Amino acid sequence: xxxxxxxxxxxxxxxxGLSASLLLLSLGRIAGISGIIGSLxxxxxxxxxxxxxxxxxxxxxxxxVMIIGSALNAAPPEITIEASWPTLVLGGLLVGFGxxxxxxxxSGHGVCGIARLSPRSLVATGLFMAAGAxxxxxxxxxxxx
Amino acid sequence: MLFPxxxxxxxxxxxxxxxxxxxxxxxxxxxxLDFGGIATGTWDPSLxxxxxxxxxxxxPGFYIARRREAPILGDRFDxxxxxxxxxxxxxxxxxxxxxxxxxxxxxxxxxxxxAFGRMETVIFVAFMLxxxxxxxxxTAPGHDIAYGQ
Numbered sequence: 001x002x003x004x005x006x007x008x009x010x011x012x013x014x015x016x017g018l019s020a021s022l023l024l025l026s027l028g029r030i031a032g033i034s035g036i037i038g039s040l041x042x043x044x045x046x047x048x049x050x051x052x053x054x055x056x057x058x059x060x061x062x063x064x065v066m067i068i069g070s071a072l073n074a075a076p077p078e079i080t081i082e083a084s085w086p087t088l089v090l091g092g093l094l095v096g097f098g099x100x101x102x103x104x105x106x107s108g109h110g111v112c113g114i115a116r117l118s119p120r121s122l123v124a125t126g127l128f129m130a131a132g133a134x135x136x137x138x139x140x141x142x143x144x145x
Numbered sequence: 146m147l148f149p150x151x152x153x154x155x156x157x158x159x160x161x162x163x164x165x166x167x168x169x170x171x172x173x174x175x176x177x178l179d180f181g182g183i184a185t186g187t188w189d190p191s192l193x194x195x196x197x198x199x200x201x202x203x204x205p206g207f208y209i210a211r212r213r214e215a216p217i218l219g220d221r222f223d224x225x226x227x228x229x230x231x232x233x234x235x236x237x238x239x240x241x242x243x244x245x246x247x248x249x250x251x252x253x254x255x256x257x258x259x260a261f262g263r264m265e266t267v268i269f270v271a272f273m274l275x276x277x278x279x280x281x282x283x284t285a286p287g288h289d290i291a292y293g294q
């Protein structure tokens with residue numbers, strides 16, 4: 001477990017949880033990224049004035065971390081994407097279609113749904129974790145190795 | 146005026162959290178999903194801890210919300226009410242999980258990841274949006290589609 005980063009995981013997770021609490025207690029909305037993006041893509045559904053600013057904030061968040069990080073001489077975030085271009089295409093389509101069909105992703109089901117003990121979200125989170133693990137297992141240990 | 150500001154702040158917190166926790170790095174997500182790595186010592190439990198901490202800070206919000214009539218700024222809590230398990234939930238979660246495992250991106254980190262200017266991220270997000278649009282095209286108007294979660 002040489003790559004395990006418990007401190008940054010806990011601090012980052014706290015920010016995500018605070019975001020979900022803020023959105024719920026102030027506006028009464030669920031911080032589900034796939035639902036927010038899906039609504040922005042749907043004419044007539046994007047009327048809620050908080051969704052586009054949320055996505056802009058989501059995009060600006062990494063810049064805030066990088067600016068503060070460089071002032072503290074911290075290393076910039078490391079990004080490693082191993083997927084080939086055809087895999088990126090297939091993965092993107094599956095994530096986009098699947099999250100809309102299943103009404104949520106890691107944030108909506110995995111964080112907000114479990115936080116409110118929704119049985120649908122508990123099942124969905126177990127299933128997408130299992131499917132992800134199965135795909136990684138096949139790719140790394142059956143095909144790859 | 147307050148709604149867009151709160152939205153921006155919530156998005157910022159979310160993006161900052163994804164970056165600090167390194168969930169914007171697909172390799173780190175795949176290393177969590179690689180449970181085969183438990184035996185070889187390469188497993189990275191970080192994602193589990195991120196979700197745990199997020200739950201710890203989200204659960205009190207949902208607990209307080211249950212005891213309130215309405216949110217501070219809005220007129221009502223807009224949380225999903227359905228409790229039934231159906232084929233769409235199950236099929237959708239399985240398809241999403243498969244795509245997540247293939248690349249290591251789910252929607253939040255993919256959008257936030259655009260900040261790092263990688264062409265791979267742009268391709269993934271473009272086809273993720275296409276997948277969402279395809280879903281909308283395939284479901285008839287008036288169909289019971291749950292937004293927001």
